[in-house]
Amino acid sequence: AQSVTQPDIHITVSEGASLELRCNYSYGATPYLFWYVQSPGQGLQLLLKYFSGDTLVQGIKGFEAEFKRSQSSFNLRKPSVHWSDAAEYFCAVGPEGTYKYIFGTGTRLKVLA
Amino acid sequence: DSGVTQTPKHLITATGQRVTLRCSPRSGDLSVYWYQQSLDQGLQFLIQYYNGEERAKGNILERFSAQQFPDLHSELNLSSLELGDSALYFCASSVVVGELFFGEGSRLTVL
Numbered sequence: 001a002q003s004v005t006q007p008d009i010h011i012t013v014s015e016g017a018s019l020e021l022r023c024n025y026s027y028g029a030t031p032y033l034f035w036y037v038q039s040p041g042q043g044l045q046l047l048l049k050y051f052s053g054d055t056l057v058q059g060i061k062g063f064e065a066e067f068k069r070s071q072s073s074f075n076l077r078k079p080s081v082h083w084s085d086a087a088e089y090f091c092a093v094g095p096e097g098t099y100k101y102i103f104g105t106g107t108r109l110k111v112l113a
Numbered sequence: 114d115s116g117v118t119q120t121p122k123h124l125i126t127a128t129g130q131r132v133t134l135r136c137s138p139r140s141g142d143l144s145v146y147w148y149q150q151s152l153d154q155g156l157q158f159l160i161q162y163y164n165g166e167e168r169a170k171g172n173i174l175e176r177f178s179a180q181q182f183p184d185l186h187s188e189l190n191l192s193s194l195e196l197g198d199s200a201l202y203f204c205a206s207s208v209v210v211g212e213l214f215f216g217e218g219s220r221l222t223v224l
Binding site: 042044094100101102106 | 115117146148155156158161169171203205211212213214215216217218
């Protein structure tokens, strides 16, 4: 069965520090991959997506993610975190050919001033 | 603003009752998805409709049902409510295959 694992439930970084959020997926073929962000009391907003092609994808708010097929990973990165990045981040996979999107359990990011 | 509208934003009801949550997808999106988000279960896929037809089913309880109408809006009906049904219910829409656009959710509290 397809699955998405976000190993880190909570991450705390200082403002200005770099950030990497991990995501691993389990699927036989190349899935569609997504990162979403959820601010408190809000819906989920798409940060970036990977369908095919260049394995390094750029998203909104200065985020990027790299698809590594050999490691079944799609880690999210940001070189310098801002206090407004504090939120919960969800990795998701949407297997090609089906319409079911699976979400990870999320990583809650805290940013220290 | 994602373009997906959900109503009501907040709902408080009692156990045993029935509620209906409504979702209007983005203009042109034929697919509607329902998700339940709770603290202990995370974001759980409930059900998906495409152009009025059910396409995929997740961990949706038998007490829950959904439908998508000809104008593409969707409703999620929750009946015989239990305390454990308290959660945020999200609707999302998409084109045929692509990213999901989420509404702001309906927060259901069952007392």
